[in-house]
Amino acid sequence: MQSLDIASLSAGYGAGTLTPAHVLDTVYARIDQQGERPVWITLVAKADALAQLAAAPKGKLWGIPFAVKDNIDVAGLPTTAGCPDFAYVPSRSAHVVEALQAEGAILIGKTNLDQFATGLVGTRSPYGICSSVFSADHISGGSSAGSAVAVAAGLVSFSLGTDTAGSGRVPAAFNNIVGLKPSKGLLSNRGLVPACRSLDCISIFATTCADALAVLAVTGRPDPEDAFSRSAPQATQTAAWPDGFRFGVPAGRLEFFGDDQAESLFHRAVERLRAIGGMPVEIDFTPFSQCAQLLYSGPWVAERLAAIEDFATARPDCLHEVVRGIILSAKGLSAVDSFKGLYRLAELIRQAEAQWAKMEVLLLPTTGTTYRIDEVLADPVKLNSNLGVYTNFVNLMDLSAIALPAGFRPNGLPFGVTLLGRAFADGKIAALADRLHRALPTATLAATPIPLATTPPIPVDAAAAGTITVAVVGAHLSGQPLHHQLSDRDARLRATCRTAPGYSLYALAKTQPAKPGLVFDGHGAGAIEVEIYEMDAAAFGSFVALIPPPLGIGTVTLADGATVKGFLCESHAIEGATDITRHGGWRAWLASP
Known part of the structure; x- marks a missing residue:
């Protein structure tokens, strides 16, 4: 036939x-x-x-x-x-x-x-x-x-x-x-x-x-x-x-x-x-x-x-x-x-x-x-x-x-199943x-x-197979106001984990929506909660374009020694910011009394 x-x-x-x-x-x-x-x-x-x-x-x-x-x-x-x-x-x-x-x-x-x-x-x-x-x-x-x-x-x-x-x-x-x-x-x-x-x-x-x-x-x-x-x-x-x-x-x-x-x-x-x-x-x-x-x-x-x-x-x-x-x-x-x-x-x-x-x-x-x-x-x-x-x-x-x-x-x-994705997937x-x-x-x-x-x-x-892994620490976490910038790009959550020692976390002043700044100063207790997402290279490029100063993308070391791209903050921006490192993460600080 x-x-x-x-x-x-x-x-x-x-x-x-x-x-x-x-x-x-x-x-x-x-x-x-x-x-x-x-x-x-x-x-x-x-x-x-x-x-x-x-x-x-x-x-x-x-x-x-x-x-x-x-x-x-x-x-x-x-x-x-x-x-x-x-x-x-x-x-x-x-x-x-x-x-x-x-x-x-x-x-x-x-x-x-x-x-x-x-x-x-x-x-x-x-x-x-x-x-x-x-x-x-x-x-x-x-x-x-x-x-x-x-x-x-x-x-x-x-x-x-x-x-x-x-x-x-x-x-x-x-x-x-x-x-x-x-x-x-x-x-x-x-x-x-x-x-x-x-x-x-x-x-x-x-x-x-x-x-x-x-x-x-x-x-x-x-x-x-x-x-x-x-x-x-x-x-x-x-x-x-x-x-x-x-x-x-x-x-x-x-x-x-x-x-x-x-x-x-x-x-x-x-x-x-x-x-x-x-x-x-x-x-x-x-x-x-x-x-x-x-x-x-x-x-x-x-x-x-x-x-x-x-x-x-x-x-x-x-x-x-x-x-x-x-x-x-x-x-x-x-x-x-x-x-x-x-x-x-x-x-x-x-x-x-x-x-x-x-x-x-x-x-x-x-x-x-x-x-x-x-x-x-x-x-x-x-x-x-x-x-x-x-x-x-x-x-x-x-x-x-x-x-x-x-x-x-x-x-x-016959029987059939359906796979569903976000728009344009x-x-x-x-x-x-x-x-x-x-x-x-x-x-x-x-x-x-x-x-x-x-x-x-x-x-x-x-060309589409290349992916980039990025760690998010604040307003992009799941359930937070900027998470849609990840979901809109079909970013995939790979893990929730913590940073290596040496990082400090600050609640930045006058940001809308409220955002933290992660800084490596060698003094912080570390163990800051992060979510690790994977996205296509093209999506990553458009995602980075949305990031406002004083935040940027750098290299973050995780507790297991692995390194990923992640949000870091310019050091000058912590002047007047609140040190929230002891809370261990943005969500924990938001939930604190």
């Missing part, structure tokens, strides 16, 4: 053992055998795909077949958003589609979805219900149902979905593929029918983490035409994860909705991540879970109505029954509700900061369980909500995420996800017998 992963096709084209025309023959033969519905809403004719190929530039994705969720514009093809009465034909393609075709990728068609991208199940479409490629009785996941199935069934190399509440991750879990949800604004949403415009992310499905990251690298470009576009030049950089990196795991027993097999597979994923060098750290999942509840019980439902208000108000009978109930429920929300929701979100993000200080990446089940199609049709709202427990909070909290396969239940249904967590995916025994590509090991891993970016 011919694998359609990007790396294999590009290698075959380069070696002359494959041609894009032959690959398109394979793609259309598979589609003919399977049928257009329910995966496709609009299929590009084979002759038109060959015409694309003839005109395609020989860029990084030359000859690579892909699909697009049908709430993303493609010039000349109808955009339905899963609602025939809403359909229109755009004259211009979405920004991401333009970027892909500029690199030579070949569009095969537009895929089925939960109507107006409202759902995590894949059952809310008049174009038919997609099922998992592993079971005709089980849901495919949504709302990016057709996009995920097209990749998992070997019909395209990669596809574009969207992800507001988890729609780019849940279908990945149910089809044994990778779902990369980029940081908000990294991919332009120009040409996307919005669900929640402030939260929407165009997402990427592929069979490997390397392929997903390759697509991200050519689509993650700033777009002045999208008000929510953000620039992050280093977002696709990868870096080595050193032994001892800390990954968060929620304390206590997670909710698997009675799916003991899924729970067992998650625990195995934790052990695999530990085996490749990670150190599990228990975190309080409460702020994340409470944030997840905001998405549909809070004012963000009103944003879904704002996206299609004129159509939904004028033609409510054209909406899918479940989608109509969700979107039109927003008519009861007020501006006051919106502000209350924003205030609550800010509180939960602040609470989550304390948990992020403990970890560099968060490991979660992508979903706690899966369901049969008939179960979802019988109870469409509750079961959909269950699928969002570990996904709904991610865009609200401005996080990056990548879903990856994590094994199979005894009944043959996309490349770094993709590199770790790739290692975790490859640590899975007998990992294969989607629903094929092709081993994952036949594809190349994500290479570590040598």
